[in-house]
Amino acid sequence: MTGTGQPDSGSNPGQRQTSRFGYCSWHQGHSSGVRLISVQEQGSGPGGGQYACHSCRVAYDLVPFAKEPR
Numbered sequence: 001m002t003g004t005g006q007p008d009s010g011s012n013p014g015q016r017q018t019s020r021f022g023y024c025s026w027h028q029g030h031s032s033g034v035r036l037i038s039v040q041e042q043g044s045g046p047g048g049g050q051y052a053c054h055s056c057r058v059a060y061d062l063v064p065f066a067k068e069p070r
């Protein structure tokens with residue numbers, strides 16, 4: 001079988017919260033400067049944290065989960 005390999009790299013919550021490279025759940029792609037967004041998911045499924053890049057934050061008016069310095 002030709003497995004493409006899922007981009008499921010275990011991302012540990014790092015101590016550093018300034019401009020981190022991660023996966024943006026909104027435009028479904030990796031981007032730098034993503035932040036954890038507080039998502040109120042309704043229905044089934046564990047409400048995990050989702051990250052959004054700066055562009056999506058502005059476009060969708062997203063609110064970061066926690067305020068970060070600078």
Ligand SMILES: [Zn+2]
Pocket residue numbers: 024025026027028031052053054055056057
């Ligand atoms: Zn994005």
